[in-house]
Amino acid sequence: MSKSPMRVAVTGAAGNIGYALLFRIAAGDLLGPDQPVIIHLVDLPVAMDACNGVVMELQDGAFPLLHGTKVSSDLDEGFGDVDIALLVGARPRGPGMLRSDLLRGNGPIFTAQGQAIDANANEDVRVLVVGNPCNTNALIAKSHVKRTNPLNYTAMTRLDQNRAMAQLAVKSGVPVAEIANVGIWGNHSPTMFPNYFDATIGGKPATEVIGDDAWFASEFTKTVQTRGKAIINARGKSSAASAASAAIDHINSWMTGNVTGDFVSMAVPSDGSYGVPEGLIFSFPCAIPEPGKYEIVKGIELNDVSKAAIAKTTEELVSEREAVSDLLG
Ligand code: NAD
Numbered sequence: 219m220s221k222s223p224m225r226v227a228v229t230g231a232a233g234n235i236g237y238a239l240l241f242r243i244a245a246g247d248l249l250g251p252d253q254p255v256i257i258h259l260v261d262l263p264v265a266m267d268a269c270n271g272v273v274m275e276l277q278d279g280a281f282p283l284l285h286g287t288k289v290s291s292d293l294d295e296g297f298g299d300v301d302i303a304l305l306v307g308a309r310p311r312g313p314g315m316l317r318s319d320l321l322r323g324n325g326p327i328f329t330a331q332g333q334a335i336d337a338n339a340n341e342d343v344r345v346l347v348v349g350n351p352c353n354t355n356a357l358i359a360k361s362h363v364k365r366t367n368p369l370n371y372t373a374m375t376r377l378d379q380n381r382a383m384a385q386l387a388v389k390s391g392v393p394v395a396e397i398a399n400v401g402i403w404g405n406h407s408p409t410m411f412p413n414y415f416d417a418t419i420g421g422k423p424a425t426e427v428i429g430d431d432a433w434f435a436s437e438f439t440k441t442v443q444t445r446g447k448a449i450i451n452a453r454g455k456s457s458a459a460s461a462a463s464a465a466i467d468h469i470n471s472w473m474t475g476n477v478t479g480d481f482v483s484m485a486v487p488s489d490g491s492y493g494v495p496e497g498l499i500f501s502f503p504c505a506i507p508e509p510g511k512y513e514i515v516k517g518i519e520l521n522d523v524s525k526a527a528i529a530k531t532t533e534e535l536v537s538e539r540e541a542v543s544d545l546l547g
């Protein structure tokens with residue numbers, strides 16, 4: 219018997235990431251090749267014409283799994299009965315800016331969206347915040363939740379994981395499919411910690427395979443931490459197709475259990491593990507024990523380097539939380 223369609227809302231649907239994301243959702247990359255979808259394109263009133271144009275293109279793609287679309291600038295309508303909410307709509311940073319410079323401008327978007335999702339979406343809606351600064355924006359949205367599950371409010375660090383895996387593949391000269399267990403810890407910012415100590419290449423510790431501790435501690439770490447800025451400097455605008463692809467990966471792993479290795483990186487509400495304050499939206503290595511469910515991986519041994527890096531990124535997230543205390547529900 220064919221499955222009932224799932225509803226997927228994408229905010230910022232007329233933007234750069236939206237354009238790269240919508241066609242992959244329609245093609246079945248988000249929820250699997252047998253899962254029909256109805257896509258809700260949500261954006262500002264000024265972007266409604268552009269959204270309608272994208273809908274024409276979605277229709278012209280003749281995607282067998284696309285069972286409908288809805289275009290709206292009204293949040294109650296846009297999030298009505300949705301199963302998945304991809305919160306992309308927000309300003310991107312430009313050259314010379316930090317992601318945290320976006321906090322006061324973008325933060326309020328997530329107050330209204332958290333409230334509208336909580337009031338209108340399915341009770342077990344899964345939420346992924348992509349709009350920056352994504353960890354703290356997800357914290358804002360989650361703080362307004364009364365009916366939906368606060369644990370389902372997450373932010374995206376899968377792009378950072380993918381970037382780290384690609385660096386390891388290039389350095390060791392193997393396909394990226396050989397790389398596993400690269401956990402991103404903390405904030406989607408230059409303080410993030412790409413934990414190479416657990417990473418494996420062809421099932422062996424990456425540090426042994428590459429055998430260059432200085433490269434891991436300096437070039438590898440810095441490249442992953444500052445890749446977003448390098449792309450802005452090169453392209454003049456922020457990553458779009460790779461960000462869309464990582465959003466697909468995040469939800470696909472979560473909802474289908476499709477994970478290479480033991481874990482994937484997701485920024486999720488901390489349960490206090492590893493000394494991270496409870497409730498902070500913090501990227502941890504997460505396992506998917508069954509489709510639709512994630513668990514923070516416990517018992518990872520942290521050395522002094524890891525502990526210091528995790529303390530630094532925690533401190534930054536705590537100060538971001540203080541900076542938006544007036545936006546928290
Ligand atoms: P963009 O400027 O091309 O598009 C943004 C879209 O969002 C526009 O269509 C705009 O009209 C819409 N928008 C703005 N405010 C809105 C609101 N309140 N409700 C609904 N829609 C709204 O930007 P982009 O390149 O698509 O990037 C979007 C966001 O994603 C930025 O904040 C960017 O920094 C972030 N980003 C995050 C990651 C990550 O790894 N977490 C990666 C890349 C980009």
Ligand code: LMR
Pocket residue numbers: 310311317350377445446447449456457461
């Ligand atoms: C990225 O990492 O590419 C995005 O967060 C965009 C940015 O501002 O760096």
